[in-house]
Amino acid sequence: MSIIYFLIGCSLLLATCFLGAFFWAQRTGQNDDLHTPAMRILLDDDEVVPPEK
Amino acid sequence: MITQTLNIEKTTCYHCGDDCLSADFIVEDKHFCCHGCKSVYQILAENRLCSYYNYNNHPGATQARTDKRFDYLNDPTIVSELIDYADQRVTIATFYIPHIHCSSCLWLLEQLNKINPAVHYCRVDFLKKQLNIRFEHDKLSLRQLVELLHDIGYEPMINLQDVIKKQNSATKDNLVSKIAVAGFCFGNVMLLSFPEYLGISAFEQSFRFFFGLVNILICIPVVFYSGRGYFISAWQNLRNKVLNIDFPLALGIGVLFARTVIEILTKTGAGFADTLCGLVFFLLVGKFVQKKTYYHISFERDYRSFFPVAVHVIENEIEKPVPLSQLHTHHRIIIRHNEIIPADAILLKGEALIDFSFVTGEALPVNKTLGEIIYAGGRQTGEAIELEVVKAVSQSYLTQLWNNEAFTRQQDNKMQTFNEKVSKYFTVVLLVIAFSSFFFWLPGDFKRGLAAFTAVLIVACPCALALSTPFTMSAALSIFDRNLFYLKNTAVVEHLARIDTIVFDKTGTITAGNNQDIRTAAVLNDEQKQLIYSACINSIHPLSRMIYRSLGGAQRLHVAQYSEIAGKGISATINGNQIKLGSAGLVLGEPEKAIHSTNVHIMINEMYLGYFAFSHHYREGLENIACLDQSYNLQLLSGDNDHERFELLPFFKGQQKMHFSQSPQQKLDFIQSLQSGKHKVMMIGDGLNDSGALKQSDVGIAITDDVNNFSPGSDAILDGRSFEKLPAFLRFAKDTVKVIHISFLISLTYNLIGLSYAVTGKLSPLTAAILMPLSTVTIISFTSIATHLAAKKRKLL
Numbered sequence A: 001m002s003i004i005y006f007l008i009g010c011s012l013l014l015a016t017c018f019l020g021a022f023f024w025a026q027r028t029g030q031n032d033d034l035h036t037p038a039m040r041i042l043l044d045d046d047e048v049v050p051p052e053k
Numbered sequence B: 001m002i003t004q005t006l007n008i009e010k011t012t013c014y015h016c017g018d019d020c021l022s023a024d025f026i027v028e029d030k031h032f033c034c035h036g037c038k039s040v041y042q043i044l045a046e047n048r049l050c051s052y053y054n055y056n057n058h059p060g061a062t063q064a065r066t067d068k069r070f071d072y073l074n075d076p077t078i079v080s081e082l083i084d085y086a087d088q089r090v091t092i093a094t095f096y097i098p099h100i101h102c103s104s105c106l107w108l109l110e111q112l113n114k115i116n117p118a119v120h121y122c123r124v125d126f127l128k129k130q131l132n133i134r135f136e137h138d139k140l141s142l143r144q145l146v147e148l149l150h151d152i153g154y155e156p157m158i159n160l161q162d163v164i165k166k167q168n169s170a171t172k173d174n175l176v177s178k179i180a181v182a183g184f185c186f187g188n189v190m191l192l193s194f195p196e197y198l199g200i201s202a203f204e205q206s207f208r209f210f211f212g213l214v215n216i217l218i219c220i221p222v223v224f225y226s227g228r229g230y231f232i233s234a235w236q237n238l239r240n241k242v243l244n245i246d247f248p249l250a251l252g253i254g255v256l257f258a259r260t261v262i263e264i265l266t267k268t269g270a271g272f273a274d275t276l277c278g279l280v281f282f283l284l285v286g287k288f289v290q291k292k293t294y295y296h297i298s299f300e301r302d303y304r305s306f307f308p309v310a311v312h313v314i315e316n317e318i319e320k321p322v323p324l325s326q327l328h329t330h331h332r333i334i335i336r337h338n339e340i341i342p343a344d345a346i347l348l349k350g351e352a353l354i355d356f357s358f359v360t361g362e363a364l365p366v367n368k369t370l371g372e373i374i375y376a377g378g379r380q381t382g383e384a385i386e387l388e389v390v391k392a393v394s395q396s397y398l399t400q401l402w403n404n405e406a407f408t409r410q411q412d413n414k415m416q417t418f419n420e421k422v423s424k425y426f427t428v429v430l431l432v433i434a435f436s437s438f439f440f441w442l443p444g445d446f447k448r449g450l451a452a453f454t455a456v457l458i459v460a461c462p463c464a465l466a467l468s469t470p471f472t473m474s475a476a477l478s479i480f481d482r483n484l485f486y487l488k489n490t491a492v493v494e495h496l497a498r499i500d501t502i503v504f505d506k507t508g509t510i511t512a513g514n515n516q517d518i519r520t521a522a523v524l525n526d527e528q529k530q531l532i533y534s535a536c537i538n539s540i541h542p543l544s545r546m547i548y549r550s551l552g553g554a555q556r557l558h559v560a561q562y563s564e565i566a567g568k569g570i571s572a573t574i575n576g577n578q579i580k581l582g583s584a585g586l587v588l589g590e591p592e593k594a595i596h597s598t599n600v601h602i603m604i605n606e607m608y609l610g611y612f613a614f615s616h617h618y619r620e621g622l623e624n625i626a627c628l629d630q631s632y633n634l635q636l637l638s639g640d641n642d643h644e645r646f647e648l649l650p651f652f653k654g655q656q657k658m659h660f661s662q663s664p665q666q667k668l669d670f671i672q673s674l675q676s677g678k679h680k681v682m683m684i685g686d687g688l689n690d691s692g693a694l695k696q697s698d699v700g701i702a703i704t705d706d707v708n709n710f711s712p713g714s715d716a717i718l719d720g721r722s723f724e725k726l727p728a729f730l731r732f733a734k735d736t737v738k739v740i741h742i743s744f745l746i747s748l749t750y751n752l753i754g755l756s757y758a759v760t761g762k763l764s765p766l767t768a769a770i771l772m773p774l775s776t777v778t779i780i781s782f783t784s785i786a787t788h789l790a791a792k793k794r795k796l797l
Helices: A003-027 A036-040 B035-046 B076-082 B103-109 B142-151 B163-170 B175-198 B202-226 B228-239 B246-265 B273-290 B397-402 B418-441 B446-459 B463-482 B491-498 B506-510 B526-536 B542-551 B622-630 B664-676 B688-696 B720-758 B765-793
Strands: B083-086 B090-096 B119-125 B130-136 B310-315 B318-323 B332-335 B345-349 B352-355 B366-368 B385-389 B485-487 B501-504 B511-522 B559-565 B569-574 B577-582 B598-604 B607-618 B633-637 B681-685 B699-704 B716-719
Touching: A003 B175, A003 B202, A036 B103, A036 B119, B035 B142, B076 B083, B090 B142, B103 B119, B130 B142, B175 B202, B175 B273, B175 B765, B202 B228, B202 B246, B202 B273, B228 B246, B246 B273, B246 B418, B246 B446, B246 B463, B273 B463, B273 B765, B418 B446, B418 B463, B418 B720, B446 B720, B446 B765, B463 B485, B463 B491, B463 B720, B463 B765, B485 B720, B491 B699, B491 B720, B501 B506, B501 B664, B506 B511, B506 B633, B506 B681, B511 B542, B526 B542, B526 B559, B526 B569, B526 B577, B526 B598, B542 B598, B542 B607, B622 B633, B622 B720, B633 B664, B664 B681, B664 B688, B681 B688, B688 B699, B699 B720, B716 B720, B720 B765
Parallel strands: B501 B633, B501 B681, B681 B699, B699 B716
Antiparallel strands: B083 B090, B090 B130, B119 B130, B310 B318, B310 B332, B332 B385, B345 B385, B352 B366, B485 B716, B511 B607, B559 B569, B569 B577, B577 B598, B598 B607
16 A cells, blocks of 8 residues: 555656646747637638649 | 629719719729829728728728828927937837728728738737838838828827837736746646545545645745735735735635645645635636726826927028927027917917817807917917927926826826725734634634634635725626726726716817707898808807808908907908908897807898807717706816806706806816815816816816717716717716625635634634635626626616
């Protein structure tokens, strides 16, 4: 059962990683604007790409 | 692909959707309403950016405006104010662009580099209506960039009070990080506490201490990072001798932590680690919800946001833009059509026709003669004029209003919220119970006394109380938001519920906009029209100007004799015809009977033909508002003159409730006098002239027909379309406060149940762990459901 000590350590470490990832996203401004990217993705890249044949 | 829609909507502008009044502006069989719209299209077509029109029909803004001058953007001091960052090569700037409204806007603005390759990067924040842009300043100056944006129909709003920078600095309070930490710890602690509650078998006792230690470890960041704000706030309030809700909260958090650590280290119990983490987590979430504001709308504005950034000063016959802050007395300035006069000045040259609706509320433009002083805030309509500045901007009549204490005082001496009132008593009662249970057990059992003391502080920790207000209010806020009523923060809802006096501004508030209607109550043939036109064009009286504009395009005839009697009207002889225009007294020889509009009577060759009637449009639903006078004291406070007194009488019963010709300072004083009579005053206004009164009142509501337009600093912004819902808003605000009271009772019930365990000194961590989240969940769900039901009842959903 002493494996639990190790497992709890692992799970906490993993959770801390996620927390770190969240902090990183927050700091780089990924949560600043949650609306515009959803609109941006619906816009086409470019209309004038002449097909090469 | 693009031409599909054209067949159906032939007569509307391809760019902005307005009706095309002339067929002059046609490109590739696309119709445009004006030259501006056409040229925007041409710019886009040249750069192959016509996809703009594919995402939405008529995405553009109408370009039928006068040209804007941006040469002040060459001034390095102004430029440095506006940009975020600059190095040798690249400049980064953020602009507020009011016109951003659809996906086409987003697309076009992010394609700016196709129009000008000097632009490196463009990002639009749609909700904030901001454009973040990075460009090479060697190839493209800031002025050229702004001109480019203007040319394609996205003119940035540039003013001295930089709203964007203020917002960016305000959001830097890592509340989200604190919530993240608390949430992370809450989840982990719960997992680690499960075995304790479910029971650990005898031979696994060694785990108990280990779990406990891990729990303490996890609690540390919660208390010292996430919960730190509560300790600081409680301490500061204590020093100021105020008991607010943060004090019992901090006490609760502190006691929870201390007892957890002691119990675990002495191996006497499991501690309250999960309760602690959950408490802090929920509290922070509540705080976050409460902080919700409409950051794309600015509620804090002063005169600087109304005034131009720079003024054109003439020095040695040369015109050059000067930043407003450097404008001194004796400067000669040029003010063009539609520009605002930034400082009190003497008129030197040109025909001044100043629209003071911004300052006084008076809708009709005022004529000024040479040598007269024109106060700051007036807007010139007509030709360019030259003025000499006599007072610095900061000493102008208008800006003095802002030096009034109403603008400098702290917002928090407004009404106390329910929460603030209750928490005082709550804390006192809490401490009394805690200490009396401590002293009750003390003689026999010191440990039990201490246990009871701490348990009371833990259980009674006013978590639900702290949560009920933010959650109810934010639900209410989002309902108001849906109905186009934007509140600055949650406290405004409570203030709304408590007002007893409503003061209305007239122009722009109960009348819609500044557009007056001219109704011609006369049958005129072309010749008569021509005669009237020719007579009126000689006059600079505002009504004459409106008449000849409405007759538009007639031919001007030679006027043989002309005389104008101030305040009465015109008499003239044109082509041998006698023309009399003006008040009933002048034209008919008898004073006007009680009528409901301003009339200009027409008499040609001693024959009475009828009259022009000028009337304001009242906002729809004014009757609804008038019904409020049963429960509220309604007052009218107008800067305009009293010619509409009779029309307004049905709405504001009693002459003494209408106050006309009020200056901005008088408006402010009036609100103050009402407040000193123990009235809670709500002021509704729209212009610069109401700013003082709005600020002074307990609830100041700025009404506007375009939320993104300029509106004075206020507690709330109301879209003109929702004006008629005002009574419903007020009732709903009262309902909301009722919901808070009920949820407070619910939370008290939970507290009483918890306390009955706590005073015995036998509160188990399990009870606390169940009771705390249960009360939180009940409160949150009750408040949101009750608020929605209330909104349904008031027909706001």
